[in-house]
Amino acid sequence: MLSLLRRRLRLATVTSRWPDVPAPLIDRAQPVFDPARCDLNGACARVCPVGAIVVDTRFALDRARCISCSRCIEVCPTGALAQGLTFAVPERTRSDLVEPRAAVATKGEELASRARHVLGRSLQVRHLDAGSCNGCDWEINATTNAVHDIQRFGIDFVASPRHADVLLVTGTVTRNLEIAARRTYDAMSAPRLVVAVGACAASGSPYPTGYASGEGAASILPVDVFIPGCPPRPEAIIEGLLLAVGRIVRAR
Amino acid sequence: MIETQNVAADALPETCAALVRDRHARLVVMTGTDERERGRGYGLYYVFALPSGDLVSIEAQVDPARPEFPAVTRVVPAAHWYEREVKDLLGVEPRGHPDPRRLVLHDDWPHGLHPLRKDFDGRRGVGRDPHPHEPLTGVRGDGVMEVPVGPIHAGIIEPGHFRFGGVGELVFQLEARLFYTHRGIEKAAEGAGVERVLFLAERVCGACSLSNAVAYSQAIENLTERHPGLRARIIRSVLLELERLYNHVGDVANLCAGAALQLGVYQGGVLKERLQELNAAVAGHRYLFSVACPGGVRRDLDAAAQERIRRESVAIESEFRGYVDALLETESFMERLVGTGVLDHDLADELGAVGVAARSSGVARDVRASQPYAALRPGMVSPVVRTEGDVRARMLVRVEETFASFGLIRELLHELAEVPPADLVTPIGPLPSDRWAMGMVESPRGENVHWVMTGASGEIARYRVRSASYNWALVPFAVAGNLLPDFPLINKSFELCYACLDR
Ligand code: SF4
Ligand code: SF4
Numbered sequence: 181m182l183s184l185l186r187r188r189l190r191l192a193t194v195t196s197r198w199p200d201v202p203a204p205l206i207d208r209a210q211p212v213f214d215p216a217r218c219d220l221n222g223a224c225a226r227v228c229p230v231g232a233i234v235v236d237t238r239f240a241l242d243r244a245r246c247i248s249c250s251r252c253i254e255v256c257p258t259g260a261l262a263q264g265l266t267f268a269v270p271e272r273t274r275s276d277l278v279e280p281r282a283a284v285a286t287k288g289e290e291l292a293s294r295a296r297h298v299l300g301r302s303l304q305v306r307h308l309d310a311g312s313c314n315g316c317d318w319e320i321n322a323t324t325n326a327v328h329d330i331q332r333f334g335i336d337f338v339a340s341p342r343h344a345d346v347l348l349v350t351g352t353v354t355r356n357l358e359i360a361a362r363r364t365y366d367a368m369s370a371p372r373l374v375v376a377v378g379a380c381a382a383s384g385s386p387y388p389t390g391y392a393s394g395e396g397a398a399s400i401l402p403v404d405v406f407i408p409g410c411p412p413r414p415e416a417i418i419e420g421l422l423l424a425v426g427r428i429v430r431a432r
Numbered sequence: 433m434i435e436t437q438n439v440a441a442d443a444l445p446e447t448c449a450a451l452v453r454d455r456h457a458r459l460v461v462m463t464g465t466d467e468r469e470r471g472r473g474y475g476l477y478y479v480f481a482l483p484s485g486d487l488v489s490i491e492a493q494v495d496p497a498r499p500e501f502p503a504v505t506r507v508v509p510a511a512h513w514y515e516r517e518v519k520d521l522l523g524v525e526p527r528g529h530p531d532p533r534r535l536v537l538h539d540d541w542p543h544g545l546h547p548l549r550k551d552f553d554g555r556r557g558v559g560r561d562p563h564p565h566e567p568l569t570g571v572r573g574d575g576v577m578e579v580p581v582g583p584i585h586a587g588i589i590e591p592g593h594f595r596f597g598g599v600g601e602l603v604f605q606l607e608a609r610l611f612y613t614h615r616g617i618e619k620a621a622e623g624a625g626v627e628r629v630l631f632l633a634e635r636v637c638g639a640c641s642l643s644n645a646v647a648y649s650q651a652i653e654n655l656t657e658r659h660p661g662l663r664a665r666i667i668r669s670v671l672l673e674l675e676r677l678y679n680h681v682g683d684v685a686n687l688c689a690g691a692a693l694q695l696g697v698y699q700g701g702v703l704k705e706r707l708q709e710l711n712a713a714v715a716g717h718r719y720l721f722s723v724a725c726p727g728g729v730r731r732d733l734d735a736a737a738q739e740r741i742r743r744e745s746v747a748i749e750s751e752f753r754g755y756v757d758a759l760l761e762t763e764s765f766m767e768r769l770v771g772t773g774v775l776d777h778d779l780a781d782e783l784g785a786v787g788v789a790a791r792s793s794g795v796a797r798d799v800r801a802s803q804p805y806a807a808l809r810p811g812m813v814s815p816v817v818r819t820e821g822d823v824r825a826r827m828l829v830r831v832e833e834t835f836a837s838f839g840l841i842r843e844l845l846h847e848l849a850e851v852p853p854a855d856l857v858t859p860i861g862p863l864p865s866d867r868w869a870m871g872m873v874e875s876p877r878g879e880n881v882h883w884v885m886t887g888a889s890g891e892i893a894r895y896r897v898r899s900a901s902y903n904w905a906l907v908p909f910a911v912a913g914n915l916l917p918d919f920p921l922i923n924k925s926f927e928l929c930y931a932c933l934d935r
Contacts, residue, residue, distance in 0.1 A: 249722045357583065357613065389555070
């Protein structure tokens with residue numbers, strides 16, 4: 181123990197300065213779309229493994245479904261799709277995650293003021309794996325490491341749904357977890373918020389829906405914030421929680 | 433080379449037992465298939481590895497009119513979970529199996545429905561059957577309690593249900609009910625294209641994503657006999673070791689969490705985070721998704737990336753050394769690991785343990801040594817083996833392997849620097865019809881096997897993933913006789929993933 185303490189004293193502070201400085205750039209982020217270059221040829225929609233892109237009389241990219249595989253970017257002949265380098269930001273509704281975005285944002289302000297009103301500014305979070313690949317769960321774990329240090333935002337993870345303000349859901353809601361997921365939510369006392377983490381919880385897209393895999397958290401719970409990504413970076417998860425509680429500062 | 437023996441279903445136990453007895457073979461994977469559409473029955477494939485590394489496949493067809501066969505488990509215990517799966521998913525009964533309970537399907541799944549039968553439509557939901565709630569453990573007696581835990585746990589971890597049977601804090605028996613995160617990946621792969629299945633393979637498990645993607649790619653490459661060039665193979669090997677590094681380092685840190693040593697969790701967590709940011713910097717993804725593909729790799733490691741890996745690996749290695757030394761000096765921590773959660777050598781051997789768990793109990797299994805793949809050559813990796821079989825042994829094996837990986841990465845980078853830029857993907861072309869092949873990779877958790885069979889027109893007819901997390905079958909044996917509060921520690925020392933077992 182002493183040797184660990186001694187070692188700690190020698191180590192510099194590692195805590196990330198995000199959101200004051202931007203998160204590191206990554207190049208398996210979701211694509212960016214330039215409508216001026218798009219000629220609606222539909223090549224992207226044909227290669228997308230998860231049906232995140234629909235091209236008919238217009239182009240639509242559903243960021244809740246996108247697993248950032250970059251296949252669409254590779255085949256786009258006009259350069260309308262290009263490699264994004266920053267994580268896709270969380271939103272309050274599924275339709276806010278569809279690109280190009282519809283003009284008016286929805287119930288956002290009202291939720292923000294409600295959340296501020298009922299929850300104050302600090303948050304107790306309960307994680308629920310409803311059938312994931314474990315990737316999102318590991319990223320949630322990473323928010324608690326010394327670098328991302330989610331506690332500096334007044335957010336903490338609790339062991340019981342009874343102590344939680346927010347249910348942080350990963351996974352598609354598999355058949356074998358549906359009952360446990362509903363019970364976990366029911367065990368929380370109101371007011372409570374639900375945040376869906378990753379493509380699985382946001383839409384179920386990574387796995388075809390069927391006898392085993394479901395369509396995400398919103399198919400059984402009232403989701404307040406959707407965090408896109410496969411998996412979302414730790415910063416995106418923190419941002420989604422801040423958005424849920426009405427404390428969001430957009431860092432970009 | 434794979435040697436194939438077709439036998440009558442009734443001759444399976446005898447043939448498999450003889451292979452184990454006379455040629456010291458070990459069971460690597462077993463798969464059941466529905467080949468009725470191709471004018472056959474249900475296929476059973478038992479793939480064994482010989483000490484030479486060569487594979488032997490014992491194959492049999494089961495008459496659909498009488499879907500049963502004599503269980504191989506009685507003579508080759510390593511088949512126990514595979515044969516239960518065949519019963520659940522295909523409805524083919526292993527006669528005389530010592531444990532005929534359900535494994536993959538939960539109690540509320542209707543009788544007579546089997547997801548991997550071709551006439552089962554995997555795209556629709558299935559209703560729930562009412563079922564009685566039964567105690568899982570067989571422990572009875574004065575003062576005996578059954579403590580249920582999960583499926584939703586108190587930490588940020590995956591779901592699984594445990595029943596601990598015992599007296600006070602002493603656990604006599606542990607029963608695990610798993611497959612909560614069963615997403616039907618194998619069914620979803622049926623009839624899907626090679627590309628779509630790649631993205632499923634990557635998501636069998638987020639923490640071993642690259643290992644799964646490479647094992648799947650190897651299976652496809654073995655089917656088409658089109659293999660990646662040297663540069664792509666070296667890149668695969670480098671990145672696979674980077675995957676091992678962030679897992680192993682994180683697993684050592686997690687062990688500290690199992691013993692509530694917060695300083696250890698914190699310092700190890702920082703190193704894991706640095707390794708994952710290195711992944712993001714050189715491969716674009718903290719979990720190395722979208723990196724490998726059948727035929728090669730989807731991205732290069734240019735000189736700058738190589739230099740970054742070299743520099744960081746030296747820096748992180750020295751940090752890790754300091755961290756481990758400090759842990760080893762922390763007696764209150766190390767004491768808890770000694771003699772805790774012992775996995776017996778013979779049990780590990782017979783039940784088919786793989787990976788760190790096997791090697792910590794004296795069973796020298798490491799695919800990198802026995803069936804070298806990608807850029808690895810025989811002799812480049814020698815398995816790290818310990819014999820104590822306890823939590824401490826599993827920690828020390830990880831530590832030693834971590835140092836070995838740092839060295840191996842630098843050796844591989846040295847080779848990479850000599851290889852001129854080249855096409856990173858060999859076109860694989862269409863799949864041949866009605867054949868099977870497999871790929872094997874030593875993931876951070878152990879041996880991952882992906883087995884792919886094609887149908888009449890070269891579509892994927894059966895995709896079978898046997899991940900290292902089948903080690904779950906061994907955990908209850910290591911827990912019995914220990915104290916309940918030591919379970920998190922034992923569990924974390926195996927560090928198995930639910931997602932890649934459940935699929
Ligand atoms: S998943 Fe996302 S990145 Fe991949 S093809 Fe679809 S839209 Fe493009
Ligand atoms: S969204 Fe992606 S990373 Fe997250 S659990 Fe699903 S498949 Fe895994």
